[in-house]
Amino acid sequence: MKILVTGGAGYVGSHFVKLMSSLGSDITVIDNLSRGHKQALPANVKFFQIGVEEYDKVVSVLKEKDFDAVIHFAAYAYVGESVGKPDLYYENNVIGSYRLIKAAAESGIKNFIFSSTCSVYGNPANVPISEDQYPIPINPYAKSKLIIENILHDFESVFGMRYAALRYFNAAGCDLDGEIGESHKPEPHLIPNVLLAALGKKKLFIYGNDYQTPDGTCIRDYIHVNDLAEAHLKAIELLKAGGKSYVINLGSGRGYSNLEIIKTASLVTGGQIPFEFAPRRKGDPAILMANIKSAGELLNWKPKYNLEDIISSTFSWLKNPRY
Ligand SMILES: NC(=O)c1ccc[n+]([C@@H]2O[C@H](COP(=O)([O-])OP(=O)(O)OC[C@H]3O[C@@H](n4cnc5c(N)ncnc54)[C@H](O)[C@@H]3O)[C@@H](O)[C@H]2O)c1
CATH class of the missing domain: 3.90.25.10 (UDP-galactose 4-epimerase, domain 1)
Structure with a gap:
């Protein structure tokens, strides 16, 4: 498979990239390295140090290959930071993702996987939380993610780009070979x-x-990043097989x-x-x-x-x- 991964130098993205590279997929990564690590990427991965918001550059990367899917991990992901700096979160997570989605849809991408979050549920009325609980996010980070889920929904009907919004619970754990791991500064988890x-x-x-x-x-609820990585692979396969767009929880x-x-x-x-x-x-x-x-x-x-x-x-x- 030919896959474009945004945020592939980050924590969750790098574990997905490692899994897919080990399975022989042709992986291209876009990451501005604002919070990621180039060392987290395998040598055989094609890497572009650009931001997802850089529409023209993203379009030229998208034109390089006939990508089967775009997997969009890139974002800022700290709830506390988003409360103090909502502008940063709406700029990066909403405007940046919107430009990427527009570039992908206009370039004819058919399958798009989005890293959403359990925090879209806010203070859930019931636990365990199922996807039919109405999301009422209570911080800018979670709101930025729900906005993108809605944008993907609206774009699908016009551009035919199907999507999976994966609402992760707490990603945790590291590569079992010790080659890559979690390295955030400061560490919020x-x-x-x-x-x-x-x-x-x-x-x-x-x-x-x-x-x-x-x-x-x-x-x-803590879910190992390797389990998340495998769920992304299955999520792509389902879309590629003609499955409808969907929103699902990924947790343990x-x-x-x-x-x-x-x-x-x-x-x-x-x-x-x-x-x-x-x-x-x-x-x-x-x-x-x-x-x-x-x-x-x-x-x-x-x-x-x-x-x-x-x-x-x-x-x-x-x-x-x-x-
Ligand atoms: N870690 C978790 O527990 C968790 C839970 C729920 C959802 N998520 C979501 O999963 C995704 C990955 O999270 P993570 O923990 O790996 O975060 P991370 O910060 O480790 O990785 C994010 C990567 O995106 C890159 N990036 C940020 N903005 C960018 C931009 N504008 N253009 C290009 N690259 C950019 C960063 O440099 C970094 O490499 C995020 O979308 C996050 O919201 C994470």
Whole structure:
């Protein structure tokens, strides 16, 4: 398959690129490296350091090959940052994605996969969350993603570009070979932060211990990036086989509280992990957990990796990060 990947030098994108390269796909990556790492890309991948918003340059990349699909990972992805800098998020995630979608649709791309997020659900009325829950996003990041889902829907009827919007829950874990991994600065995600605390490299704060959950801390659904990568492959295959556009959750279907994550990380690392409680953060729902029935039925996909795999692969990476 010939695939154009945006944001392929980032955390989730690079794991997808590695999987597809290993399967012999012809991969082209667009990434402006604002938050990614060129070292995360295999040598045989064609790379363009450009932004998705650079319409003319994107069109000329799209003209290079008869791409089977565009996989759009590129975005800014920090909820907290988006609350303080909504302009940055609407500019990059909405205007940038809009220009990319226009370029792809006008260039005759037939299949488009979009990295959406569980945060479009806001404070969900019911958990586990299924796709029929009405999305009411509560921060600019999540709103930017829902806007793009709607743009894709509107473009399809005119340009015939079918799409899959994949609403990831918490992407976690690292490549099992230790070649690539998660490297964000600053790191916003719980599991690497717990493990950085285990390594004595960072102070760990748990935000809120008075939620309506069994131990008072937030519950989240963690999905290994390799499982996400495989779901993307199946998502492309379904569209290519003539499937209709769709919106689905990608998660593990299991929830772990922050304290359960620390406990499992202590078992994996073999030591106590120091942490402090801090006040709740604005906009953190108590529980986010996916109903993954649709992904199972539509994609014939289910996660292979469990929480121990996620934590141990992240720990191996953080002990010896390559970037
Ligand atoms: N990590 C998660 O838990 C999670 C959860 C839900 C959704 N997502 C979504 O998945 C996607 C990937 O997330 P990630 O964690 O890998 O993020 P990341 O920051 O590691 O990767 C994003 C990549 O996009 C690139 N990029 C950003 N803006 C760009 C632009 N205008 N043009 C070209 N490249 C640009 C960055 O340089 C980076 O390499 C994002 O769209 C994110 O919103 C991630």
